[in-house]
Amino acid sequence: EAGVAQSPRYKIIEKRQSVAFWCNPISGHATLYWYQQILGQGPKLLIQFQNNGVVDDSQLPKDRFSAERLKGVDSTLKIQPAKLEDSAVYLCASSAGTSGYEQYFGPGTRLTVT
Amino acid sequence: GQSLEQPSEVTAVEGAIVQINCTYQTSGFYGLSWYQQHDGGAPTFLSYNALDGLEETGRFSSFLSRSDSYGYLLLQELQMKDSASYFCAVRVYGGATNKLIFGTGTLLAVQP
Numbered sequence: 507e508a509g510v511a512q513s514p515r516y517k518i519i520e521k522r523q524s525v526a527f528w529c530n531p532i533s534g535h536a537t538l539y540w541y542q543q544i545l546g547q548g549p550k551l552l553i554q555f556q557n558n559g560v561v562d563d564s565q566l567p568k569d570r571f572s573a574e575r576l577k578g579v580d581s582t583l584k585i586q587p588a589k590l591e592d593s594a595v596y597l598c599a600s601s602a603g604t605s606g607y608e609q610y611f612g613p614g615t616r617l618t619v620t
Numbered sequence: 621g622q623s624l625e626q627p628s629e630v631t632a633v634e635g636a637i638v639q640i641n642c643t644y645q646t647s648g649f650y651g652l653s654w655y656q657q658h659d660g661g662a663p664t665f666l667s668y669n670a671l672d673g674l675e676e677t678g679r680f681s682s683f684l685s686r687s688d689s690y691g692y693l694l695l696q697e698l699q700m701k702d703s704a705s706y707f708c709a710v711r712v713y714g715g716a717t718n719k720l721i722f723g724t725g726t727l728l729a730v731q732p
Contacts, residue, residue: 547725548709548722548725549707551719551721556717561717564714597662604717604718606718606719607650607653607720609665610665612662
């Protein structure tokens with residue numbers, strides 16, 4: 507089966523600009539996650555969707571980050587405006603059920619904010 | 621709050637056995653997952669322990685002691701391709717759902 511797809515793979519923007527990332531999870535996976543991974547750290551959960559509803563966004567900086575999952579499939583994560591500290595890899599993952607202990611990750615988008 | 625501790629780096633030689641420890645402090649604990657991430661790659665799932673004891677999957681084993689808030693990943697017959705970062709992640713229940721909280725990772729260097 508096809509894995510989790512993400513685009514773009516790399517993005518360089520200037521601070522205060524906006525950027526959007528796209529994710530297509532594994533077909534049939536109901537749960538979708540967006541993580542931020544700063545160099546040398548573990549992934550940090552930003553937002554979790556169950557089908558097209560948000561079930562956890564407690565660590566999402568809502569003043570600048572937004573995410574949506576229309577029709578319970580693809581998802582987009584947006585940053586507006588970007589700050590230097592947003593430089594990181596943004597990982598999308600999906601899981602079949604709600605237990606979430608086994609997640610399938612996409613290749614990530616490496617964002618550099620200058 | 622939630623916290624996980626694992627060593628930042630471990631070095632071992634090819635063919636050896638290495639153990640990566642993980643201690644955690646968390647509420648709503650359900651279980652402990654382990655993920656492998658090669659440099660520049662995506663994290664991939666290795667194992668999960670919900671109950672105390674040892675789970676074996678090929679060359680990899682994972683152990684959990686809920687009473688000690690402790691787990692470890694055991695890698696046997698090390699190969700060069702095992703050089704990667706290894707993350708423990710606690711599965712917790714919070715509010716409406718389960719989620720994973722990842723540790724900071726252990727960088728394993730396998731030497732010939």
